[in-house]
Amino acid sequence: MxxxxxxxxxxxxxxxxxxxxxxxxxxxxxxxxxxxxxxxxxxxxxxxxxxxxxxxxxxxxxxxxxxxxxxxxxxxxxxxxxxxxxxxxxxxxxxxxxxxxxxxxxxxxxxxxxxxxxxxxxxxxxxxxxxxxxxxxxxxxxxxxxxxxxxxxxxxxxxxxxxxxxxxxxxxxxxxxxxxxxxxxxxxxxxxxxxxxxxxxxxxxxxxxxxxxxxxxxxxxxxGRPDDDQRHTVLTAALAGFDVSADVIDKLVELTGPYAHGEPGFTYSDLTQRLIPTAVLHAFPDRPMSADLLVEVAGSMAATPVFGNSVSI
Missing domain, CATH: 3.40.50.300 (P-loop containing nucleotide triphosphate hydrolases)
Structure with missing residues (x-):
């Protein structure tokens, strides 16, 4: 049994x-x-x-x-x-x-x-x-x-x-x-x-x-993968309290979109489990997390590849 x-x-x-x-x-x-x-x-x-x-x-x-x-x-x-x-x-x-x-x-x-x-x-x-x-x-x-x-x-x-x-x-x-x-x-x-x-x-x-x-x-x-508005919402919430300007958020939205590198846009977990933690750890423990650092990290990352035939009915 x-x-x-x-x-x-x-x-x-x-x-x-x-x-x-x-x-x-x-x-x-x-x-x-x-x-x-x-x-x-x-x-x-x-x-x-x-x-x-x-x-x-x-x-x-x-x-x-x-x-x-x-x-x-x-x-x-x-x-x-x-x-x-x-x-x-x-x-x-x-x-x-x-x-x-x-x-x-x-x-x-x-x-x-x-x-x-x-x-x-x-x-x-x-x-x-x-x-x-x-x-x-x-x-x-x-x-x-x-x-x-x-x-x-x-x-x-x-x-x-x-x-x-x-x-x-x-x-x-x-x-x-x-x-x-x-x-x-x-x-x-x-x-x-x-x-x-x-x-x-x-x-x-x-x-x-x-x-x-x-x-x-x-x-x-x-x-599906988050669109521009959804990525904006996720990034704004995740970076609350870190003095990140609206212009920087907009730039991050652009860099994590499907048009950035001719690849699919970032998934939710790409944003919350890869991008933000990586940026924080790049700054920790000796410097603040700057706008330049966030943009640099986002620009260097690729989105998770699309899993084949994921939503076809």
């Missing part, structure tokens, strides 16, 4: 300080955050849709077709896009915002890729089944006997294309196909139920996911 420690990273109850701060620092994703809050709340607590309809559309009734269409969806969300654009960070932190919106704790489960197993016949299928059993047990505790919402469970699968790649691939092993079947069965078990569970798959290769899985998704969120 496989233990939870072998299937998942340590389970977290959200909100908690690290993820809450991570969610706050994901600047430039406001549109995705806003849509995600609505999608997640409606999937986790279908009763909220009924209450909304009762308030604004009392003649529609609880069995209105529009509401039924929403309630029947699988609790599956896809996060797709290029590397370094915030997919995984948001997947692991949006539960903090959801917990606040619904006034209940959110239990975060992060599946390990060791769930693929070692290739033995039936192993992958069994491991995926055990993973869904574990999160199902947790999720079913999230609703009381009278239907009140007590908690929400979020299952995050990072690098999902390594686990549930398309069964149409000619070179796909039988064991991998069986694993995808098992994952689809796990998702289908919760479609149209009131079990407060959300399944979030993150991938750099949306087209590589099995088509049946993509069809089941209640929503797909595509993450």
């Amino acid at each position: 496989t233990t939870a420690n072998e299937l998942f990273h340590p389970v977290l109850e959200l909100p908690e300080p690290v993820r809450q701060d991570r969610y706050r620092r994901l600047i430039g994703l406001d549109a995705i955050k806003s849509r995600l809050r609505k999608e997640a709340a409606a999937l986790a607590d279908p009763g909220a849709l009924t209450r909304w309809a009762g308030r604004y559309h009392p003649d529609a009734g609880t069995d209105a077709a529009a509401l039924a269409l929403l309630r029947d969806r699988a609790p599956l969300l896809l996060f797709a896009g290029d590397v370094g654009c915030g997919k995984s960070a948001l997947a692991e932190s949006f539960g903090c915002d959801l917990a606040e919106a619904l006034s209940v704790p959110v239990m975060l489960y992060r599946l390990k890729l060791t769930t693929r197993g070692t290739g033995h016949v039936g192993e992958m299928t069994a491991l995926i089944g055990e993973a869904f059993k574990a999160v199902s047990t947790e999720a079913r505790l999230g609703r009381s006997h009278n239907g009140a919402l007590k908690s929400v469970t979020v299952l995050v699968v990072d690098e999902a294309d390594a686990l549930v790649q398309s069964r149409e691939a000619a070179q796909m092993h039988h064991e991998d196909r069986a694993g995808v079947d098992a994952f689809l069965a796990g998702v289908d078990e919760f479609a149209g139920t009131d079990v407060p569970l959300l399944i979030v798959l993150c991938t750099n290769r949306l087209a590589a996911l099995d088509p049946a899985l993509r069809r089941r998704a209640a929503a797909t969120f595509e993450f």
Whole structure:
């Protein structure tokens, strides 16, 4: 019998300080955050849709077709896009915002890729089944006997294309196909139920996911590289308190854009995990971080290469 420690990273109850701060620092994703809050709340607590309809559309009734269409969806969300654009960070932190919106704790489960197993016949299928059993047990505790919402469970699968790649691939092993079947069965078990569970798959290769899985998704969120305004927002926030003028910020926006070197623009992580830390450490510990230093560092850096076929549907 496989233990939870072998299937998942340590389970977290959200909100908690690290993820809450991570969610706050994901600047430039406001549109995705806003849509995600609505999608997640409606999937986790279908009763909220009924209450909304009762308030604004009392003649529609609880069995209105529009509401039924929403309630029947699988609790599956896809996060797709290029590397370094915030997919995984948001997947692991949006539960903090959801917990606040619904006034209940959110239990975060992060599946390990060791769930693929070692290739033995039936192993992958069994491991995926055990993973869904574990999160199902947790999720079913999230609703009381009278239907009140007590908690929400979020299952995050990072690098999902390594686990549930398309069964149409000619070179796909039988064991991998069986694993995808098992994952689809796990998702289908919760479609149209009131079990407060959300399944979030993150991938750099949306087209590589099995088509049946993509069809089941209640929503797909595509993450791109930040545009000029988003880079400006990220850089302004990151450099607050360092006496960096607006002209210098504008120059940094230009240097980190796709037109700077005929290459793709910087990703969010290029800005926050490479550019700013590198500039700070160039100045530390003997001199201040000057405008010239920032421009020099930005001009010497290349953006992370685009991951092939990252957002194609």
